[in-house]
Amino acid sequence: MSTPTAHLVAEGVSIWLDDLSRDRIVTGNLADLIATRNVSGITTNPTIFAGAIGSGSQAYSGQVGVLANRGATADEAIFEITTDDVRAAADVFRHVYDDTNGVDGRVSIEVSPDLAYDTAATIAQAKELWAKVDRPNIHVKIPATQAGLAAITETIGAGISVNVTLIFSLERYAAVIDAYLAGLEQAQAAGYDLSGIHSVASFFVSRVDTEVDKRLTAIGTEEAAGLKSLAGVANARLAYELFEREFATDRAKALTDAGGNVQRPLWASTGVKDPALPDTLYVTELVAPGTVNTMPEKTLEATFDHGVIAGDTVTGAYAGAHEVFDRLAGVGVDFADVTQLLEDEGVSKFITSWHELQATVKNALEAAQSGR
Template sequence: MSTPTQELAAAGVSIWLDDLSRARIVSGNLADLIESRTVSGVTTNPTIFAGAIANGGEDYAGQLHELAASGASVDDAIIAATTDDVRAAADIFRGVYDATNGVDGRVSIEVSPDLAHDTDATIAQAGLLWQLVGRENALIKIPATKAGLPAITATIAAGISVNVTLIFSLERYNEVIDAYLAGLQAAREAGHDLSKIHSVASFFVSRVDTEVDKRLVAIGTTEALALKSKAGLANARLAYELFEQRFAAPEVQELLAAGANAQRPLWASTGVKDPSLPDTLYVTELVAAGTVNTMPEKTLEATFDHGVITGDTITTNYADAHALMAELAGVGVDFADVTQLLEDEGVEKFIASWQELKETVHVALEAAK
């Protein structure tokens, strides 16, 4: 008997855990999830690290004590602690990385959210994090802000693998693909091995439903309320349609023939926010080959326990997704406004988490003195 997570992986979906802590690493939990839950990668963000360090004081105490004694700044301490965790996790996933020829076994680490609107600083920190982690199965997370787009191109051009995060709109996703392809061309011209450069484009799902549903309730008509909890899936499905179209283009196929890798769509924010919805909704309804689903542990366990995998649930639903978007516009939902708001809020939330992380580390450093 295969498990639902094994069935999901067999359908072409890479399961990445949206969480990392030193406790997971040292306890063997992370290694166990590879075997028991078919987990093939990890994503992190400032919120995750803030929780890990706040809740795992003993795991970080020795390192923070040494950092405090050496006079390290808060920012230096954060980089030291988080890159150590990512490096250790990358080593745990090295077997997956080798077995999948670099497609999976990936561990993501994010540039500082404070830099989301600073292209040059993002490029510099992406290079620094890549160097400090020192593992080719790392992914550097860069947000898909306007300033992030040229940073994505420059980072890919340097031969560094990138997880593009905070994508909400098809328009921005199209620009992200442009940025990736421009980076590949530049990397090729610079003589980099294109086969070593990987990228995922993280499309956020549940946050779309949260914002759209709020607007539908405010509109309040029967037609509007009938559209609740459908926008996130429709938007993600249309992103996959765009992915298929863009990477089938002759000039892209030529790059792929030269050894380049397609930039895989990644479904992020896949834990349901509305408790009335099925807890595996953003997993079972977003199945297609060549995708990644990064799940919080609660969603991972729900999928393992009772997820029903029925094969491809994306490419058969393009017409319905287009129709749904037209219906949203028809009842008065400005989807472009929704996605811009979500991008702005996403950056703000990560900055707030970054400040929380800095405060947590500051307190820990002071206590370690």
């Protein structure tokens, strides 16, 4: 019997898990999710690694001991531990990568959030991560800050696959697509095989509703109340409209005709924050061919259990999505301010998680050195 996750994949949506830990790899849980939940990729970020390494799992203790004996710093240990996890996960997904001709079977690893506003350092670390993991089926995650745009171009131009993260606005998404196409043009000029370079553009969804709904509550009118929990899905649908338009241009077609891949839209932050909303909202309302939905495990299990997949829920809904934004502007929501705030907060939260991860690993190294 077909499951909702299988139905979702049949509609052209790739399911990626938004979580990684060594325990998932060594216990076979990750392989099981591939087999039973149609998971075809995985994404990580500093928050996820902070949770995994700080959980007290014994899966990391042996490596921490070795690194402590070697005199590794916290940053050196994080680099070794996280790239080992990503490499092992990439090996688990390798058959998916091979079966999909490189489209799926992808594992993402993020450059340090401390570098989000430093173009040159981001490029350097992206190349370092790519070389260290040494697997063709990874994505290096680069945030879509202004400084990140040039880094995206240079990294793609060096033949490295990229997951562009923390996209909130259509304006920034258009700049991300431009950066990707410029990167493909650089790669082509340098003689790279364009077919081996892949990218996704991670458009965040639930965080948009959280911030917009807070502003709608403050406005306090009946009209404002009627717009709650509509902005996130509408914004993502308009992103897909932009994706269709930009990859139909002569510039994009010249690159895809030369073997280049489109940069697939990825729906991120798809766990529902408001308990009053359906727990599969950001899955069932964003079904469109050639997309990725990266889900927390709770959302994945909810989709598998009771998700109702009713075909494409995006491409026929553009007019309604534009209307939502006209109405938001009409009640006084400054969406440009919303998206800039969300980008700033997103970088800040990842930096905080990164520093928590550094502190956790530093403490673990010190404990191992003292024999505790």
